[in-house]
Amino acid sequence: MAVTRDEVLGVLSRISLPGGGDLVSRDLIRALQVQDGEIRFVLEVADAATAGLLAPVEAQAKAALLALPGVKAVSIVMTAPAGKAPPPDLKIGRHPTPQQGGPQPVPGVARILAVGSGKGGVGKSTVSSNLAVALAKQGRRVGLLDADIYGPSQPRMMGVNQRPASPDGKTILPLHAHGVTLMSIGLMLKEGDAVIWRGPMLMGALQQMLGQVAWGELDVLVVDLPPGTGDVQLTLCQRYPVTAAVVVSTPQDVALIDARKALKMFDTLKTPVAGLIENMSMYVCENCGHEAHIFGHGGVRAEAEREGLPFLGEIPISLDVRLAGDAGTPIAAGDGPVSRAYARLAQRLIADGVA
Numbered sequence: 001m002a003v004t005r006d007e008v009l010g011v012l013s014r015i016s017l018p019g020g021g022d023l024v025s026r027d028l029i030r031a032l033q034v035q036d037g038e039i040r041f042v043l044e045v046a047d048a049a050t051a052g053l054l055a056p057v058e059a060q061a062k063a064a065l066l067a068l069p070g071v072k073a074v075s076i077v078m079t080a081p082a083g084k085a086p087p088p089d090l091k092i093g094r095h096p097t098p099q100q101g102g103p104q105p106v107p108g109v110a111r112i113l114a115v116g117s118g119k120g121g122v123g124k125s126t127v128s129s130n131l132a133v134a135l136a137k138q139g140r141r142v143g144l145l146d147a148d149i150y151g152p153s154q155p156r157m158m159g160v161n162q163r164p165a166s167p168d169g170k171t172i173l174p175l176h177a178h179g180v181t182l183m184s185i186g187l188m189l190k191e192g193d194a195v196i197w198r199g200p201m202l203m204g205a206l207q208q209m210l211g212q213v214a215w216g217e218l219d220v221l222v223v224d225l226p227p228g229t230g231d232v233q234l235t236l237c238q239r240y241p242v243t244a245a246v247v248v249s250t251p252q253d254v255a256l257i258d259a260r261k262a263l264k265m266f267d268t269l270k271t272p273v274a275g276l277i278e279n280m281s282m283y284v285c286e287n288c289g290h291e292a293h294i295f296g297h298g299g300v301r302a303e304a305e306r307e308g309l310p311f312l313g314e315i316p317i318s319l320d321v322r323l324a325g326d327a328g329t330p331i332a333a334g335d336g337p338v339s340r341a342y343a344r345l346a347q348r349l350i351a352d353g354v355a
Contacts, residue, residue, distance in 0.1 A: 003070045005034045005179060011068065015061050018053060023061065030165055030173040033216045035141070037072035039065055042173060044079050044165050051078050079167040097207065103241045106210050109143065111220040113355050114236060114245040114271070118258025120151075120227040123279040124248045126325055127315065128224035129157040130332035134339075134346035135220060135355055136179035137332070143174070143181040143221040145209060147232050149202055150195050152186030154224060159328020163187060164213075172213045178333050183213050199231040206235050220355045227258075229265040237269040244274035244354040246312060251278055251299035259300070263307060274354045275310030276300050277345070280317040284337075310352075313345050 009032075013024040023029055023043070030042040043058060045051050058076055065074045106112065115131065117124040125148060132144040146154035155161055158177040164187055165173045174183040185195065185205060197205075215221065220243075226232050236242060245266050249259035259276070266273050278300035283292045294317065304311040318338050324331040332342040349355035 002037065003034060003039070003068050005032065005176075007068060008032065008034055008039055008065065011064050012061060015057060015064065017057060023057070027162055031214050031216065032176060035217060037070050038075070039071060039073070040075040040077075042077050042079055042165075042167065044167070044173075054078065097204075099239055103239055105241055106215065106221065108215050108217045109221045110218060111243040111354060112223060112236075112240060113220050113274070113349070114223045114225055114233075114242050115248060116225040116233065116245055116262050116266070117227050117248045118229070118260065118262040119255060122227075122248050122250045122255055123315070124227065125153045125157065125224050126321060126330075127248050127277060127279055128222055129154055129325070130321075130330045130338075130342045131345060131349075132180045132222045133178045133330045133332040134342035135222070135350070137343065138346050138350060140219040140346075140350065140355065141181075141217060142179065143183075143215050143218045145213075145221060145223045146182075146184030146186060147206055147209070147223050147236065148226040149185045149197070149205055149232065150226060152184045152189075154182060154184045155186040156328060157325045157330060158182055160187070170212060172209075174213050174215065177328075178330060181215060181218065183209050183215075185209070202231045203235045206232055207239070210240060222355075229261055233265060234269070237266070237271045242271050244272045244352075246274050246277055246349075248277045248279050249300050249303070250280045251293070251296040253296075253299065255295075256299050256303055259303065263309075272354075273309055274349060274352060275312040276304045276307075277312045277315065279315045281314035283317045312348055313341060315341050315345075 009024055012029060013022050015023045017026055028043055028045060030044045032041040045054055058078055062074045062076055065071055115124055115128040129144065132142050136142045144154060146152045160175045160177045160182060162175060164175060174181050223236060247259055247262050249255045263273060280295055282297055283294050301311045316338060321331050321338055331338050
């Protein structure tokens with residue numbers, strides 16, 4: 001049986017550090033990859049002196065991991081700032097750099113799946129995080145890029161708040177949660193800070209988060225787009241080979257008006273649309289089981305039929321979804337009707353070859 005990421009973290013959480021804590025609780029593990037019996041990660045420490053003290057810990061961790069059944073090789077790289085040099089510059093939001101030729105692939109990423117919507121408030125970010133977790137539960141190697149730069153919400157939904165590290169000031173090491181590799185502009189900001197940028201800085205930020213992040217080997221990178229049809233969508237679809245997009249909408253007419261605009265945008269940009277998702281499709285009372293269609297019902301299915309596109313499924317509205325997102329554990333990570341709905345969605349996208 002292949003070793004899992006959780007098993008690796010379990011072993012590393014038992015490696016004690018001088019002064020207390022362990023490798024996991026002290027948040028020293030970066031860029032962890034587990035693939036085909038090979039384990040690779042970066043051990044990031046505060047300074048060169050600490051690196052010297054932790055050399056025995058590094059050896060202990062390697063020996064413990066090699067003892068796991070199915071592990072063929074372990075590669076650990078320890079990094080620390082040299083001397084008193086300033087920390088690497090991780091500033092995000094520069095102007096984009098010129099790009100020659102057509103769309104350029106993201107190193108290590110096999111597929112890019114964009115999740116879009118014509119308007120805000122339809123649950124696109126909730127769908128993105130839960131879809132990423134559901135795909136990871138299906139055995140896919142999944143990344144999640146929060147490209148909603150003005151309103152990044154994935155750090156809260158995925159339960160992470162550490163600042164990404166950079167060993168060289170150029171490469172950004174993403175974070176990991178619920179089996180998903182994650183990057184968001186929200187991780188680079190102080191809590192409560194606002195992003196006040198014009199278009200070129202948005203485009204540059206997206207380029208940095210795709211090109212400078214060490215995503216590793218991914219089967220699919222899920223990109224949570226901002227609402228609308230603006231600079232971020234244009235940059236993604238013109239500069240990178242987007243495998244497909246899915247459009248999220250609620251059933252009511254006012255949401256479908258804007259969903260049509262998103263579909264038109266993807267068509268204009270020659271980006272294939274894998275289908276439409278009806279979010280907040282119905283509410284089922286926990287006490288009596290009555291099904292209520294708060295926002296209407298079936299509008300997205302009818303729109304998919306009119307456009308000749310696949311209808312990917314209905315996601316019910318549920319208090320548990322909100323509570324799970326606020327708590328940082330997407331509902332797709334557990335079990336229940338909504339989790340199973342996301343599992344079916346993930347299976348459909350995998351079968352269609354887009355995830």
